[in-house]
Amino acid sequence: MTGVDLAEVSIRYGDVVAVDRLTLHAAPGRVLGMLGGNGAGKSSTLRAIGGVNAHTSGRLCVGGFDLATPDGADAARALVGYCPDIGGLIAQATPDEHIDLLGSLRGSRGKRAVGDDLVERFGLSTVRDRPAGTFSHGMQRRLSVLLAVLAAREVLVLDEPFDGVDPSGVEVTVSAIRDAARAGMAVIVSTHLQQLLTSACDDVAVLVKGRLAASCGSDELSGPDGERRYADLLRSDVVEAVA
Amino acid sequence: MTGLLDEVVQGLAATIRLSRLRARVRTPQARLRARVAAGVALCLLVAAAATGDVVTWSAAHSSLASPLSRHLLGDSSVGLSTALGAVLAGVVFAPITGAAAQAQFPDADLAGIRPSRLYRYFDGLWNSVLSPVGVSPLLLLMAAASVATADGRGRATAVLVVLVTWLAAMLVMALFAWTIELTRRRWVARLRWYLAVVSALVAALAVLVDPAHGRGVFGLAPALQRLIRAGAADSAVSVSAGLAALILVAVVVLVAGLLMCRRTLTLPAAVERLRQRTGSVSVPVNPSWAMLTMLATTLVRTREVRRPIIMMLAVAMPLLFAWIHYSGGDPSSMLASVTMVVPLAMSLGWGVNVFGVLGGAVTLLLAQPGAWKLLIRHVVLVQLVASVGLGLVLMVVAVATSTLPWSVLPAYVAGLAVSSVIATGLSVRYSVEKPHRTRLTGRGDPLVPPIVGMGYVIRIMLTGATTGLAVAVTAGLLPWVAAVVCVVVALSAYRSWRRLSRRWADPAHRSWVAALVGAM
Numbered sequence: 001m002t003g004v005d006l007a008e009v010s011i012r013y014g015d016v017v018a019v020d021r022l023t024l025h026a027a028p029g030r031v032l033g034m035l036g037g038n039g040a041g042k043s044s045t046l047r048a049i050g051g052v053n054a055h056t057s058g059r060l061c062v063g064g065f066d067l068a069t070p071d072g073a074d075a076a077r078a079l080v081g082y083c084p085d086i087g088g089l090i091a092q093a094t095p096d097e098h099i100d101l102l103g104s105l106r107g108s109r110g111k112r113a114v115g116d117d118l119v120e121r122f123g124l125s126t127v128r129d130r131p132a133g134t135f136s137h138g139m140q141r142r143l144s145v146l147l148a149v150l151a152a153r154e155v156l157v158l159d160e161p162f163d164g165v166d167p168s169g170v171e172v173t174v175s176a177i178r179d180a181a182r183a184g185m186a187v188i189v190s191t192h193l194q195q196l197l198t199s200a201c202d203d204v205a206v207l208v209k210g211r212l213a214a215s216c217g218s219d220e221l222s223g224p225d226g227e228r229r230y231a232d233l234l235r236s237d238v239v240e241a242v243a
Numbered sequence: 244m245t246g247l248l249d250e251v252v253q254g255l256a257a258t259i260r261l262s263r264l265r266a267r268v269r270t271p272q273a274r275l276r277a278r279v280a281a282g283v284a285l286c287l288l289v290a291a292a293a294t295g296d297v298v299t300w301s302a303a304h305s306s307l308a309s310p311l312s313r314h315l316l317g318d319s320s321v322g323l324s325t326a327l328g329a330v331l332a333g334v335v336f337a338p339i340t341g342a343a344a345q346a347q348f349p350d351a352d353l354a355g356i357r358p359s360r361l362y363r364y365f366d367g368l369w370n371s372v373l374s375p376v377g378v379s380p381l382l383l384l385m386a387a388a389s390v391a392t393a394d395g396r397g398r399a400t401a402v403l404v405v406l407v408t409w410l411a412a413m414l415v416m417a418l419f420a421w422t423i424e425l426t427r428r429r430w431v432a433r434l435r436w437y438l439a440v441v442s443a444l445v446a447a448l449a450v451l452v453d454p455a456h457g458r459g460v461f462g463l464a465p466a467l468q469r470l471i472r473a474g475a476a477d478s479a480v481s482v483s484a485g486l487a488a489l490i491l492v493a494v495v496v497l498v499a500g501l502l503m504c505r506r507t508l509t510l511p512a513a514v515e516r517l518r519q520r521t522g523s524v525s526v527p528v529n530p531s532w533a534m535l536t537m538l539a540t541t542l543v544r545t546r547e548v549r550r551p552i553i554m555m556l557a558v559a560m561p562l563l564f565a566w567i568h569y570s571g572g573d574p575s576s577m578l579a580s581v582t583m584v585v586p587l588a589m590s591l592g593w594g595v596n597v598f599g600v601l602g603g604a605v606t607l608l609l610a611q612p613g614a615w616k617l618l619i620r621h622v623v624l625v626q627l628v629a630s631v632g633l634g635l636v637l638m639v640v641a642v643a644t645s646t647l648p649w650s651v652l653p654a655y656v657a658g659l660a661v662s663s664v665i666a667t668g669l670s671v672r673y674s675v676e677k678p679h680r681t682r683l684t685g686r687g688d689p690l691v692p693p694i695v696g697m698g699y700v701i702r703i704m705l706t707g708a709t710t711g712l713a714v715a716v717t718a719g720l721l722p723w724v725a726a727v728v729c730v731v732v733a734l735s736a737y738r739s740w741r742r743l744s745r746r747w748a749d750p751a752h753r754s755w756v757a758a759l760v761g762a763m
Contacts, residue, residue: 106611129522
């Protein structure tokens, strides 16, 4: 397993540069947290790793497969379980249908028992035959994380998995992240909840205006000193923007 | 009354101001498109006003056109009845489906501006006038007036009469729409669907009970015919009296509509209780069948897609069949209607906004290996199968309940297939290339906004529906011509599919679509 490698990756939307020559590595068996202000480029990066967005330049490899080629991108998608920050569900489909559809598309219908176990763990067993569109925001996030965990073979990518989720949901998500890392997967998580991230992650990457501003162990951004350092990083961006 | 007048002035001013605002934020290309669309609409209107001359000329010069001219010209003409029947159906069913009185801006977007309440009345009216709901009745009435004055005498008066009739019909539609909305807000939120069933039953009963079986649209067609004849006979008094009566009706309906709108908007919006559906379908193991199952299930479970299709299948087409049957119309026009309408309805309900219907699911599917290829293929397949399948069912019903021989069916099925292929190709292309032009949010809203819908309807009617009908008609007379058209359509569809596939294969384009619709 080789995890995720980004070398000088840029993502542009027209004239807007969302990610600017980002170089990053997510190692197998470790959890990489992504921090940064709004519009820092976290979601764009994760969407590209998830195979949903195309990167404009640079080299992006997942499990050794280059996402720039169609075959490589499909091979990489087969390895990644991706939970987007918004959407990512079929509003008219039930959790059971989601699990079966993913199983069929990924050729892993034999993992149904694992899916059933995850449904129990994520507290969705009472709503497994109701359309996802009728769920609360928190329940939708739980289902989205569940599907990513179920789909992940070598890489688990979670974009804002704790958004709107209650404490028990946060606990289950953190344990799922830990389990995936223990199983040897490269896990990448983004959130604005700095304390939660530093406790759940091994390494942290801070993005500012699409660039890598800092890359360090999660302990370096924990505690009051870490919070101050992180705030300084974000503030430096504001000062630059105003200037 | 002074208060109402003040509000009317403020409402009109707000409508004009917001329309200008919308025009200002349009891109130069969109502005050009709007101007081209206005030009096309004007040309169509002029063409409709000249229909009488075309039919007369065709009757004189072509033996093929003679049966058509027999139906359209003279005292036994069904032109005016058909046009008025279509207008009446629109006036009743457009408000029920919610297609009438749509707003150009969602209410939430205007929360900070708070325009005068009656802005919604004029805005809804303006949107209806610019949408298929308003333009198609105008074209039909104009063509009917032209045919009713085929020799050219009294044409100007006939055009004036149908213009006033159309305006009155639009105002009646607005009044009906606001009455329904008031009733929904005050008493029954699910009123629309009860009304649809009741109206269909009442219309069916009225056709059965009426001695003329609806041929004269319950006395409306003869009255309008008399007025047009009076114009042709230069009877200024009769024409003035008739026009004055129509204008009086229009004014009364306008005031009633304004009062109804003002009263309605003092109440909070109706909340329609959703039935909590439970139960999962069995998803096949094969990835292709699994994708097909999920798309078909999504189509069936999305009420914004499902309901217009059910309305078309269970209400509109049977009513049209009954009307043609009892009014003594040409039975083959039932098959012609199916050839033209079913592919169009499927395109507007599903094809042009399939990514809007799927919403966040697009992100989920694009993250799965190989699913992006399956997605586009199956979107096309679902629409083609539904369009041809539903059309075929209706055609079988039409032949079984009429005097038509079964031998006419293959030609019309070929026409339906051609029409479906062209409509599907066009609509999925719109979805892939311009998913942002259709309304993607707002549960319960029609999927395609009025002005965009108008453009789509015109293009699909002028290409798919016309070619399909041409194949159906020529297949019986000149089979080799129909065969050549079918081959050309097949080649063109293949080329169009290749172009669409190339576009969809571009990861940057897929990213753009996913980002646009994935936020839902």
